[in-house]
Amino acid sequence: MLKVKVLHVFVLVLAATTMMSAQASRTWVSGVGDDVNPCSRTAPCKTFAGAISKTAAAAKSTRLIPRVTER
Numbered sequence: 001m002l003k004v005k006v007l008h009v010f011v012l013v014l015a016a017t018t019m020m021s022a023q024a025s026r027t028w029v030s031g032v033g034d035d036v037n038p039c040s041r042t043a044p045c046k047t048f049a050g051a052i053s054k055t056a057a058a059a060k061s062t063r064l065i066p067r068v069t070e071r
Contacts, residue, residue, distance in 0.1 A: 023056035030064040 027039035028051070035050030037043035044064055045051040051061045 023059070024054055025056055025059045027051040027055045027059070027061045028064055029061055033064075 024039060028041050028044035029039070029046070029048055030044040031046065033039075033044035033046040035045050035047055037045055039045040039051045039054045039061075041064075045054070048061060055061055
């Protein structure tokens with residue numbers, strides 16, 4: 001019984017550390033974004049600082065340039 005409990009705790013700790021260290025391989029930045037967003041294409045960050053904190057090493061951040069429509 002003790003071995004099963006130890007195994008469960010080990011699996012939970014391993015899963016938690018994996019999820020906490022998971023970072024995006026590509027993030028997006030836009031002037032109309034928000035840094036609380038996950039920095040995805042559909043929910044971009046506002047600043048590069050916000051995107052860098054959510055980007056994995058050797059990954060890239062891309063800026064989105066909003067379209068300007070003429071009237």
